[in-house]
Amino acid sequence: MIGARTAQAVAGLFASVGTSGYGAALDRLTRIGAGFDMSCIFGFSATRPPVVIHDGYSETVDRRALRSYLRGAYQLDPFYAACIAQPLRPGLWRMRDLAPDAYYDAGFSGSHEVHPCISDQAGTLVEEIGYVLPLPDGFAATYSLMRNRGGALFDQPEIDRLHGLIPIVAASLRLHWTMLGSDSRPVTSPDPDEVFRTAFASLTPAQHAVTKLILRGHSNISIAGNLDITEGTVKQHRYNIYRRLGISSQSELFQRFIDHLGGQ
CATH class of the missing domain: 3.30.450.80 (Transcription factor LuxR-like, autoinducer-binding domain)
Known part of the structure; x- marks a missing residue:
């Protein structure tokens, strides 16, 4: 009872x-x-x-x-x-x-x-x-x-x-x-990935995929497993992402995303 x-x-x-x-x-x-x-x-x-x-x-x-x-x-x-x-x-x-x-x-x-x-x-x-x-x-x-x-x-x-x-x-x-x-209910059906593409417009599709997993909290090893690539490839993508965006750390990457959301 x-x-x-x-x-x-x-x-x-x-x-x-x-x-x-x-x-x-x-x-x-x-x-x-x-x-x-x-x-x-x-x-x-x-x-x-x-x-x-x-x-x-x-x-x-x-x-x-x-x-x-x-x-x-x-x-x-x-x-x-x-x-x-x-x-x-x-x-x-x-x-x-x-x-x-x-x-x-x-x-x-x-x-x-x-x-x-x-x-x-x-x-x-x-x-x-x-x-x-x-x-x-x-x-x-x-x-x-x-x-x-x-x-x-x-x-x-x-x-x-x-x-x-x-x-x-x-x-x-x-x-x-x-x-x-x-x-x-929302009546629109936007592409969920559009926010990442607009926040990081200069990146390639492969770099977008890596960026999204970085922001979600995946390590290099976890990203490699999710995307079926090597850890070395992930590290190279991360280096190229930071270079293209003119940043040097994951915290700056996250701040770039925050700034984009706040400016919408």
């Missing part, structure tokens, strides 16, 4: 489906499983722009970061990659289990300029976990739960409790998405 508090939270959640109060009601339910500082739900598609289903960020987070994220930085998010992967891997995931091998050195994970979960006031997140769930219309959703610096990692009992809520979270989210209707 579930407890009275959980039953009340589930009832409130389904009563809020299709309304602006859905995200807050979902947070009330999941906080029974584990506390967190911020939350969000994005609907992701491989061919259409992301949909903000729930914005539960702290008020200290800069809204400009969210705009830059939606303009293209979302493509650097491991949860986006998980949502468009085929086959989709639904469930509850720790960010670190989805992230590429050099993700935490790539810039995106700690940038308050393009990562909407980071701010100068809130500090770098100590951990982000997320439900990855399929939606109709070719979308999948990530419902992320985040703890700010100074907190603790989610422990195993918390993960287990949150995992037990997957059927409720999934059912309510699918229903909410359906009730929102097609008016909430």
